[in-house]
Amino acid sequence: MNLRVKKWTTRIFHSCKCATNSSESPATTLTAFFTLCQNDPFAKTLLYSEVPSYYTLNASRKLFERRKRGELVEGQPGIFRGTTIGRLYTDQDECLFLRMLLVNVVSPTSFEQLKIFNSVTHATFRSACQALNLLENDGHWD
Template identity: 75%
Template sequence: MAVYGVKPEISDGNAVTHFDEIAQYQAGIYISSNEAVWRILSFPIHERSPAVVHLAVHLENGQRVYFTTANVQQIALNPPDTTLIVFFVLCQNEAFAKILLYSEVPTYYTWNASRKSFERRKRGERVDEQTGIFKETTIGRLYTVHPNEDECFFLHMLLVNVPGPTSFQQLRIVNGVTHATFRSACQALNLLEKDRH
C-alpha cells in the first residue's frame, strides 16, 4: 500500500494546491513481487486472443482514398484495393472462398496489407475434406454502418448473410432476378421486415 499527501500552498491568504502529476503518479504506483518478477523475466503482460481483423464496408468506388497533388490522377484512375474488393476477387478465384461469408474469411486466410491480398493460412487446424486449408480462431469484424447510410447499410446486411459474392452486382441478384438496389435485394431475401408484419 502507498500513502501520500498534498501540502497546500498559501497565496494571499487563500490555500492553493499544486499537483505535480508525474510525481503523484510515480508515488502512487505499487508493483507486487509477482509482477516485478514477471517484468524482470520479460514475460508478456497481456495478449489479445483471438485476433480481430477489421473488414472494410463501402459502396462500389466508395473506398476511402488519400492523395496528394502529385498522385491524384493515379489514385483517381486506380483506386486502392480494400478487403472487400479483394474478397470479391478471392471468391472469383477460389472454390472454397465461395462458401464463406465475408466475416469468416480471416478464419481461413490472412490479410497481407502490403500486397493487399488474402493468403491461405499455412498453419492451424486442418479443415476436413479441404486440402491446403487451415483454420484459426481469428475473427473478422465488419466496420459498423449507421442505418441512415441507406445503401451501404443494406450492403453490410447482405455481406453478413450472403456467402461467396463475386461483385457488388452479384450481391444484388436474388433467385436470378437483378435488383436495382441493395435494399430491394435484402427485401427479396426476407432480411427486412415489411409494413404488413
C-alpha cells in the same frame, strides 16, 4: 473485415494518368474478397463473414492468403481455421445492407452481383435485401 461501398471510395487522378486509371477502382478488402471468390475453390463455399477464419489479408498487396496456422480443416488439405472477431460500424445504411448481403450470399464476385436476385438487378443494397426477405417489416400484421 472492413467494408467500403464502391461509390464511396475516394479516387485521385493525376493529369497524365487519367486515361489509364479512370475506370480502375482502388483495391479494398471487399474487392480482395471478390477476387478470392473468383480464384479459390474453397473460398467459393464461404460467406464473407467466414473468410477471416480461413484467410488473412495481406494489407500491402490487398490479397487474401490462406492461414498457415490454426486447426486443420478435416477433408481440406492445407486449410487451417483460426478464431477471429470482427466489427462493423453501422452509421451508414448502405454498408449495413451490404454486410447483410455478404453474410447471406455465397461466393459473390462483384458489387453488382450482390444486387441481383431472381434475375432482377436492384438499384441499392437495401432493395436487394428486401427482395431476399432479409429485412423485417410490419407486413405480417396486414
